[in-house]
Amino acid sequence: MHLLEPRAQPSQIMRWTAPLIAIAATLVVGSLLFWALGKPALASFQVFFIEPLTSSNGWSELLIKACPLILIAQGLAIGFKARIYNIGAEGQLIVGALFGGGVAIYFEGSDSSLIIPAMVLAGAVGGALWGALPALLKTRFNAEETLTTLMLTYVATFILSYMVNGPWRDPEGMNFPQSVMFGDSALFGILLEGSRVNTSVFITLFAVLAFWLFNAKSFLAYQLEVGGQAPAASRYAGFSAQRTIWFSLVMSGLTAGLAGVGEVAGPVGQLNLNISPGYGFAAIIVAYLGRLHALGIVLAGFLMALIYLGGEAAQVSLQMPAAITGIFQGMLLFFLLGADAFIDNRLRTPI
Amino acid sequence: MVESLIPVLAGAIAAATPLIFAGLGELIAERTGVINLGVEGMMLTGAIAGFAAAADTGYGAAIGLPVGAIAGAATAMIFAFFALSLAANQAACGLALTIFGIGLSAFVGQHYVSYSLPGLQPLAIPLLSDIPLLGPVLFKQDAVVYLSFIAFAGVAWTLSKTRLGLLLKAVGESPESAHAIGYPVLGIRYGAVAFGGAMAGIAGAYLSTVYTPLWVQNMSAGRGWIAVALVVFATWKPTRLLLGAYLFGAVTILQFHAQGLGIDVPVQVLAALPYIATIVVLVVISRDRRLLQLNLPASLGKPFLP
Numbered sequence: 001m002h003l004l005e006p007r008a009q010p011s012q013i014m015r016w017t018a019p020l021i022a023i024a025a026t027l028v029v030g031s032l033l034f035w036a037l038g039k040p041a042l043a044s045f046q047v048f049f050i051e052p053l054t055s056s057n058g059w060s061e062l063l064i065k066a067c068p069l070i071l072i073a074q075g076l077a078i079g080f081k082a083r084i085y086n087i088g089a090e091g092q093l094i095v096g097a098l099f100g101g102g103v104a105i106y107f108e109g110s111d112s113s114l115i116i117p118a119m120v121l122a123g124a125v126g127g128a129l130w131g132a133l134p135a136l137l138k139t140r141f142n143a144e145e146t147l148t149t150l151m152l153t154y155v156a157t158f159i160l161s162y163m164v165n166g167p168w169r170d171p172e173g174m175n176f177p178q179s180v181m182f183g184d185s186a187l188f189g190i191l192l193e194g195s196r197v198n199t200s201v202f203i204t205l206f207a208v209l210a211f212w213l214f215n216a217k218s219f220l221a222y223q224l225e226v227g228g229q230a231p232a233a234s235r236y237a238g239f240s241a242q243r244t245i246w247f248s249l250v251m252s253g254l255t256a257g258l259a260g261v262g263e264v265a266g267p268v269g270q271l272n273l274n275i276s277p278g279y280g281f282a283a284i285i286v287a288y289l290g291r292l293h294a295l296g297i298v299l300a301g302f303l304m305a306l307i308y309l310g311g312e313a314a315q316v317s318l319q320m321p322a323a324i325t326g327i328f329q330g331m332l333l334f335f336l337l338g339a340d341a342f343i344d345n346r347l348r349t350p351i
Numbered sequence: 352m353v354e355s356l357i358p359v360l361a362g363a364i365a366a367a368t369p370l371i372f373a374g375l376g377e378l379i380a381e382r383t384g385v386i387n388l389g390v391e392g393m394m395l396t397g398a399i400a401g402f403a404a405a406a407d408t409g410y411g412a413a414i415g416l417p418v419g420a421i422a423g424a425a426t427a428m429i430f431a432f433f434a435l436s437l438a439a440n441q442a443a444c445g446l447a448l449t450i451f452g453i454g455l456s457a458f459v460g461q462h463y464v465s466y467s468l469p470g471l472q473p474l475a476i477p478l479l480s481d482i483p484l485l486g487p488v489l490f491k492q493d494a495v496v497y498l499s500f501i502a503f504a505g506v507a508w509t510l511s512k513t514r515l516g517l518l519l520k521a522v523g524e525s526p527e528s529a530h531a532i533g534y535p536v537l538g539i540r541y542g543a544v545a546f547g548g549a550m551a552g553i554a555g556a557y558l559s560t561v562y563t564p565l566w567v568q569n570m571s572a573g574r575g576w577i578a579v580a581l582v583v584f585a586t587w588k589p590t591r592l593l594l595g596a597y598l599f600g601a602v603t604i605l606q607f608h609a610q611g612l613g614i615d616v617p618v619q620v621l622a623a624l625p626y627i628a629t630i631v632v633l634v635v636i637s638r639d640r641r642l643l644q645l646n647l648p649a650s651l652g653k654p655f656l657p
Contacts, residue, residue, distance in 0.1 A: 002537060003436050004656060085442060137630070141638040146388070146442065147580050148633060151626045154573050158623035166617065281450060288443070321461040323568075326454020330392075333447035334429065337439040345438065345656070 004345035011343055018339035019289050019296075023303065025335040030328055039318055047317045048310035060195035062305050064267055067204040068093075068259035068276075070301035072283035074211045075255030077292040078221075079248030083228040086249055088134070088149025089256040090280025091156035092127040096257025097264045098160060099126025101179060101271040104186035104264070105168055111185045119186060119261050120203070127257015128250045130156065135249035139242045145249065153280070157273075164271050178272035188266050200262040207255060212294035224248070256280055277308065278326070285333045304329070359608045360488040360601075364496060365562060367600030369394070369554035369571075371499045373578035374585070374592045375506045376550025381582055382510065383543040384523040384650035388445025389430050391575025392452020393548045394555035397423040399456040399463070401556025402566045406466045412495065415468075415560035416553055423552020424545045426452060431544045435537055438654035449575070457568045468564035471495065495557050502550070507589040519543060523648035526655040536655055551575065573626060580629045584636050586646040595632070602628045 027045070034044035052058040072089050079086050086092075100123035107115050130152060137143040164177045173180070188198035215221045227234040227244045235241065263275050286304045290297030311325030373390050380387050387393075401419030405411050426448060434444040471493040480490040510516040518539065522529045526536045554574070559566055577599060585592035605614075606621035614621075637643060 002657060004438060006656065087446060137634055141634040142640055142643075143630070143633045143637040144583070147576065147583070148630050150576055151573075151580070151629045154626040155623050158619040158626075162617055162619035165619070284446065285450075321458050323454045323457030323461070326450055327458060328454075330447050330449075330451025330454055333443065333450065334433055337443055337447065338433050338437050341433075341437040341439045 003348060004341060005348045007344060007346050011346075014339070014343045015291070018343065019291065019300070019336060021339040022289070022332060022336035025339075026328060026332045029331055029335075033327070037320075039320075044314070044318055047313050049306060051317075052306060052309040052313055057195065058309065060192060060197045062302060062309055063197055063201065065305035065308050066298075066301040067201055068262055068279045069283050069286050069304050070298055071204045071207050071259045071262070072252075072256045072280060073286035073290065073297045073301060074207050074294060075252035076283055076287045077211070077290070077294075077297060078214075078224060079252050080287055081221075081228050081292050082224040082244045082248050084245055084248040085146045086131065086134070086149050086252045087146055087284060088130075088151075088153040088280070089252060089283055090276060090278065091149065091153030092130040092253040092256035093260040093263075093276050093280045094153070094156040094160050095130040096123035096127035096253075096260030097271065097275050098156075098163060098260075099123050099257065100261035101182075101264045102168075104182045105179055105271075107186070108180060108183065111183070113185065115185045116188065116265065119265055120258065123257045123261030124254050125257070127260060128254040130257070131249040131251075131253020132246070135246045138245050138249075145245075149249075160271070160275075161273060164273065168271060170270075176272075179270045181270045182265065186265060187269060188262070196267050198266050200266050203258055203262060207258075208294050208298055215294060220247070256283075277322075282308075282329055285329055285336070289332070289336055307332075355611070357484065357487050359604060359612075361491065362604040362607065363597060363600035364488060364492060365600070366603040367596040368496050368499045369557050369562065369574055370578050370581060370596040370599055371503060371593060372554035372557065373551045373575060374581045374596055375502055375589065376547035376554075377578055378582050378585065378587060378589060378592055379506065379510075379519065379550075380540075380543045380547035381651055382523045382587060382648055383519050383540050384526060384648050384653065384655070385434065385540050385544055386441050386445065386652045387427070387430055387434075387448070387544060387547055388442055388579060389427070389448025389452065389575075390445075390547075390551050390578050391571055391573065392449035392455075393423040393426050393551035394452075394558075394571045394575045394578075395456035395569070396426045396452045397552025397555030398559040398570060399460045399555075399566060400552070402463060402466075402468070402559040403459065405468055405556075405560045406463060411468060412471050412556070412560040415556045416495065419552040419556025419560075420549040421552065423550070423555065424548040426455075427544050427548025427551075428541075430548075431541050434654070435540055435544070438656050441652050441654070453569060460566050460568060463566040464568075466566060468560055470564040471561045493561055495561055503589060503593050510589060520648075523650055526650050530655075530657050536657070540655075551578075554578070577625060577629050580633055583643075584632045586636065586642060587648060588646070599625055599628065 031041040031045050035041040100119040103119045103122045134145045134148040137148050138145050164179055168179045170180045188200045191197045191199055223239040224244055227239055268275050282304050286300045290300035307328050308325055311322045314320040314324055315322050377390055397419035400422030401415035404418035405415035408414050430444050430448045433439045434441045473491050474494050476490040480486040522536050522539045530536045581592055581595045584595045603625050609621055
């Protein structure tokens with residue numbers, strides 16, 4: 001049952017080819033899955049992964065889905081490097097959306113050009129607060145961030161449900177759990193005529209550049225990485241573990257909050273119960289698939305967006321439930337982790 | 352007054368039952384040093400497999416539970432291959448299993464959304480159910496609740512009184528020593544993970560075939576994660592896990608009895624209570640680092656390559 005033995009040196013080749021191996025394995029097993037379900041494997045593959053990219057509308061939808069994934073994953077990558085596992089970005093996204101959406105609802109009818117900046121700011125604050133809470137619980141009480149961030153995600157969904165069923169429900173919305181549709185002043189401007197691509201793209205673009213510079217140039221990024229890889233050495237050097245925890249969770253909460261605003265002031269256009277199809281969870285996979293590197297995450301974000309688009313296409317053309325997206329996401333993460341095992345290990349040679 | 356509490360307490364026992372199964376399974380896996388965060392995914396897989404078997408055959412929970420157990424154990428083996436044989440990061444593998452299980456169950460479940468099952472009738476145990484207060488609370492339940500009592504007793508007894516229990520704990524405390532003496536560390540961990548999966552599967556199947564006998568996407572609603580938290584809360588001890596599960600059962604059931612008890616708060620606040628309570632108990636237990644260190648299986652989360 002022991003398949004591996006340690007390598008003398010970690011394999012740099014494996015580090016960068018592991019994502020490709022994982023993607024290939026996902027495609028192969030995914031095709032087998034289609035075949036097992038009685039769908040023609042090749043044609044299904046075509047519908048899922050090729051067709052969404054054959055129209056300009058497909059590419060713009062890809063961009064719309066990739067942006068929040070990339071944005072969240074940039075923030076998560078900071079923590080993952082330091083081995084701080086925030087798995088509740090979904091909740092931080094929701095709270096960001098609530099804060100940003102709250103601004104839109106409060107100033108309903110105003111056409112001030114300051115509303116969007118205010119929403120962005122509020123969303124960042126909301127997400128950061130929801131990330132700060134587990135940071136407080138971890139630094140003050142030693143509570144595991146994996147479980148607290150996840151539990152806070154459930155709490156966030158109930159707050160959202162309360163708000164859109166109660167105080168913020170659209171009085172003319174036929175009792176549906178949703179807020180009013182936001183006015184133009186509370187929506188990001190459309191960037192490409194005829195598509196849904198909007199100016200929130202620039203937030204993601206800015207985040208990618210900022211995190212790229214941060215990782216390449218800053219001493220803090222170095223401290224975070226040392227803290228994750230060699231905690232003892234990090235303590236010896238006097239780097240603060242507490243600061244690492246606060247910084248990781250607040251930053252990843254902040255980016256998730258921004259992504260939440262991007263959704264409600266973008267493609268969704270209101271607060272309702274479906275503001276995110278699990279972007280907060282998928283972004284975890286995006287961060288690892290992109291090797292926790294700012295530019296790698298961009299590529300991984302587009303791939304993950306394609307899996308979402310493929311899931312939607314499969315729903316329409318193959319009459320498959322959109323849940324197929326989750327199956328692909330789970331497989332991708334498994335195969336990635338499996339391939340990653342070969343960075344530090346190799347197959348055991350039989351004696 | 353006491354009379355009116357009986358349905359609340361009896362409801363709490365039933366609500367705690369899935370947490371007991373899933374928690375005991377995770378407890379055994381963690382005692383051997385493996386943390387499996389995929390409980391939620393295994394629970395949902397067990398829930399849909401058990402529901403499908405019950406709906407297709409018409410035999411109800413009698414077939415649903417074993418099929419759920421098999422499905423849970425089977426998905427646990429995917430986790431085990433990556434986390435044990437390939438020694439990959441256990442926390443991340445568990446997360447992958449949860450994402451996979453949520454997707455898989457929703458995918459299979461699309462055919463079963465409009466079905467409902469008859470569920471199970473309560474089974475009063477003669478004599479015991481006549482005890483005032485305790486009788487109707489504990490001994491007028493469905494058969495699966497009694498099964499959870501037996502599962503608890505079995506796990507507690509195995510851990511504290513048997514050779515097998517000693518072996519499980521030895522593997523968790525020092526896999527190197529266990530390996531050196533000649534015990535198959537990986538084999539034992541595989542077994543413990545499979546047991547954890549089967550128990551999570553039973554927990555899921557109980558939800559879908561007995562507790563609320565219909566299929567709803569994502570119906571475990573975080574119970575798998577709460578079970579993981581309960582194991583920490585219990586400091587890896589079965590008796591404390593049982594008590595913790597009943598406490599959570601009571602918190603969960605509160606939302607259905609709030610009106611009757613004269614509590615007037617929005618339904619979402621009550622529904623969020625179990626998750627907030629999870630955070631609170633984690634904080635309470637984790638702040639005592641010494642207590643946690645004393646009981647934590649020494650090799651928890653660390654892969655073993657001999």
